[in-house]
Amino acid sequence: MGLTVQAIVRECATRLADVDSPLLSAQLLVGEVLGLSPLALSLERDMVLDTVQAGKIHDLTERRAAGEPVAYLLGRREFYGVDFAVTPDVLIPRPETEHLVEAALAHFPVEASLRFADLGTGSGILAVTLARLYPLAVGFALDRSGPALDVARRNARAHGVDQRIAFVQGDFTESVPCHGCDLIVANPPYVTEAEYAKASREVAAYEPREALISGPDGLDHVRGLLPKARNALRQGGVLILEIGCSQAEGVKFIMSSECPGFKDFVVTKDLAGHDRVVFMRRA
Template sequence: MSRSIPNILKDCENRLAKVDSPRLSAQLLTAHALGCSRLTVTLERNRILSDCEIEAIHALVARREAGEPVAYILGEKEFYGLDFFVTPDVLIPRPETEHIVEEVERLYPKDRVFRFADLGTGSGILAVTLCVLFPGARGVAVDISPAALHVAQRNAHRHGVDDRIDFQCLDFTKEAPGGEFDLIVSNPPYVTAAEFNAASHEVTTFEPTGALVSGVDGMDHIRAMLPGIESTLKAKGHLLMEIGFSQGEDVKKIICREFSLFGQVAILKDLAGHDRVVVASKL
């Protein structure tokens, strides 16, 4: 076989035929192994690769063949136009979570000064992105996992906002972070046990179960965290929380029935038309 990049890419794509986006995966993994951009890989059609380069590419492809997500192999993932470090200690950022950031941008002008809490920060994508977008934002980012917090801290440092985020290791279903907040954001575990059991091999084998599953109906964490949210959210403050694709009405009923200090409660849909973000305003 020719050692040219196009031929190596084709071979990798064939090997990855059973995974999602085999061509894209082949390009990203090849670029990572060669230490160049995906664009460079697609343009350098006459470059002949060395044995060491081919071996490095094949090692990465073997990991992808086994089902390991590309983001974990590369060690990073893009979110809202920013690159974030990711490890198997944190969930891989997903585009659905960007709806939370979009809604904050709709609610607040860029020069707004506010204090926020990010409950279950994981890799820190919400806390870091908010601080990048809003120079006047300061916040607390909490997670029960010390390993996840380490990743989040690395991301805050990467984007130059680590001086505006206080990272705390605590169980937000049992203890609320100290102080009061203008804004609380969260992407808590909300997957049902049945949904997790039916999920892909990539999810069930490689992503942290504790950051995904929340009891039989997927709402154990949501129920447990709402009292702390109500007590720490300032008057006129906003809660933006990601939820499961069919949980909107149930979450809305819980908030309206059990938490009288919340006024308007709305459910935002994602691009597929599914329930995705609950937006609640405190009276």
Template structure:
């Protein structure tokens, strides 16, 4: 392993030191964050010398990344659907696969004005804020059980100038009799004893936003069962789930009385979102 330079090196030297400890792509992101510069500038001036303060900050970030802390938490942001969202340990890091929920919402409601939208377990607010900005005059409500998560989501809404109403509560518990045309949810869906919970970036993310019972289906089941009471006739529910849960979730939707039930594949070809339409036939079973 390359020894740590005693004095602040140039950009090339800093990256050379870091690449012996972490992935070079991560090192470049971290150094760009410290220097507040573009990728092109980083590549164009490898001889530019870091200030001592910059070198100290970069070393600290690399060392934290070396023990597994997510890059998104280290720089405080992650891109989702072309926008930068602030993130931190109180919320999950938005994943590209979750953008499938946005695509489905736009496919079903993109040409409809004033869609009433509910985002359950909003976390960073990535779904709620994006839908508020992408759907014409959408009326978006975002729910989360974590006060800390809601503060992050509210900050993202303010930063991106999105109109979203926020509710502190557990799923539907604080919504009264309100009904919506679209409900989206990216709930916890990992089995409680899944070994992946103790590996990689996931170790640093909030466990309550990841695990949901012995099979990872507890929250998905609760949402599917209760959603009909909060959907207008013809409304849709879309839920993200695990790679092997599509059939089980379709079963939950069938039991709850949904129709037009289907699953959709993510960028990796995995059935990642399942949903159905509520026709308004009385209450859920």
């Protein structure tokens, strides 16, 4: 007799004891193979799996035990209440990045006819979410990675906003080929080289390095981004950036000493109380 749902979840959780959230990981992987939500797994706990289902679950479990992130195994990650496709070509969305969306909502009403840009769009979570929340908005999403842009376009199509976002391949530290923006958002690489050296295997072995590291102090991309963003914003336009938890003063120094033309510098903390988002306005 084959394993029941309850038994294989328990078995997988035991195998995943050395990864974060072993039980949740087990439930997600089993649910993915069986097409069941965590609640449905509980209701169907006595269902017996066939050998094909059990084999697929064991394969996923071994990959997870080796450190492969659940988001890549499932091919999706939730952001701002909806699922987005993810692949190893893009950084896995983090909940902290939702603070950028909240900052935009705090400064622009949803009925605004926004012209926005998302620099370093990756999977497109920010561009697509802004387009979803602002039905009159048009956007511009830039990334240096062609495969990442393919994922972003896929997400835009899935959420019905692809006709309002222009996806362009390019490096935002070299050029931002748009102008007159009301809003620019960016979650640039901001991990220092020293921090990356201590990163978990789950991050270092699987997520794209170029989407994480930004030089010795984690601010190389900010130095390149600020002057290009300033030129792309209209007067009074807003720039919202995600930063590392100890980088607010460094970003403020770059803004004031190396890239004049901004004002109204404001720092917002994340739910853990760490500096996470900076807001500034083009003077």
